[in-house]
Amino acid sequence: MNIIEMRSIYRDNLSLSNDESDFIYKIILKELCNIDPIKIALEPNFNLSSVSENKLIQKMKMIIDNYPIDYIINKKNFYGNDFYVDENVLIPRPETEELVDWLINDHLKIDNQKRVIDLCTGSGCIGISIDINNSYLDVTICDISTKALKVCEINKKNLNSNVKIIELDLNLISEVNKKYDIIISNPPYLHPSESNQLDKNVRYEPEIALFTPKDNPLHFYEKILDFASINLTKKGLIYLEINPNFTKEFNQILSNYSINHVNFKDDFRGKKRLVKLIF
Numbered sequence: 001m002n003i004i005e006m007r008s009i010y011r012d013n014l015s016l017s018n019d020e021s022d023f024i025y026k027i028i029l030k031e032l033c034n035i036d037p038i039k040i041a042l043e044p045n046f047n048l049s050s051v052s053e054n055k056l057i058q059k060m061k062m063i064i065d066n067y068p069i070d071y072i073i074n075k076k077n078f079y080g081n082d083f084y085v086d087e088n089v090l091i092p093r094p095e096t097e098e099l100v101d102w103l104i105n106d107h108l109k110i111d112n113q114k115r116v117i118d119l120c121t122g123s124g125c126i127g128i129s130i131d132i133n134n135s136y137l138d139v140t141i142c143d144i145s146t147k148a149l150k151v152c153e154i155n156k157k158n159l160n161s162n163v164k165i166i167e168l169d170l171n172l173i174s175e176v177n178k179k180y181d182i183i184i185s186n187p188p189y190l191h192p193s194e195s196n197q198l199d200k201n202v203r204y205e206p207e208i209a210l211f212t213p214k215d216n217p218l219h220f221y222e223k224i225l226d227f228a229s230i231n232l233t234k235k236g237l238i239y240l241e242i243n244p245n246f247t248k249e250f251n252q253i254l255s256n257y258s259i260n261h262v263n264f265k266d267d268f269r270g271k272k273r274l275v276k277l278i279f
């Protein structure tokens, strides 16, 4: 079968526009078959090997089942760098890039070291992006999931980062030796009642990365603020991604902590999803 005939199979079978279908086809050609998609235009009669053919059909079936393309190619671009991703970690989202950008821009002009901790790091995308963008920021990344921490190790190596990686369960917080100046986190924040509103491909992401306990949608924010109460320096900063559907409840829990300043920011979709706290 040639490269154009396979494109038609994709177009006919994926319930997408031709442009969207071609986009996916080209990614799989390039990333998994090592075939430059320019061949579609330059060599329309290019014959696919049976190995490529089987791979393309098999991956197309996964796409039909809503399996995320980022897991298929084990890659997601985040803040300008390709992160390795697999089913053990959340696929980094563009809203989270805005959170990272906020912290990085706030610290462009620092000339002394600051200690940063990325709680609930998943693939490590937040902490590693910060680390490779500012050498004054001494970054630690942590997660409860040992499988996610293995993904962090891969990304640390691939991206030449110096982050420290530690296993940490936010439910079992203890005092650290040396305090942090900055906490950043995108913790699990979907309430289980929201699960039926999610895109179908989200069901392949780890549940532990998505959902809060049923009885407390603010569970992880309380844990982060408890962590901050004992491990953040005076006037330390906290950058958080929050669930826009629970902003009111989030504001309520803040009154239990001694916070000096709260600054909400809309994400690019106009949702109140990002917040900076000064302790």
Ligand SMILES: C[S@@+](CC[C@H](N)C(=O)[O-])C[C@H]1O[C@@H](n2cnc3c(N)ncnc32)[C@H](O)[C@@H]1O
Pocket: 089, 090, 091, 092, 093, 096, 119, 120, 121, 122, 123, 124, 125, 126, 142, 143, 144, 145, 148, 168, 169, 170, 171, 185, 186, 187, 188, 189, 208, 209, 210
């Ligand atoms: C929403 S994902 C965020 C991943 C990454 N920070 C990102 O923005 O793409 C939340 C992460 O929290 C971790 N997590 C869940 N429960 C935790 C706990 N009790 N302590 C620490 N991490 C936890 C999950 O393993 C998951 O990697």
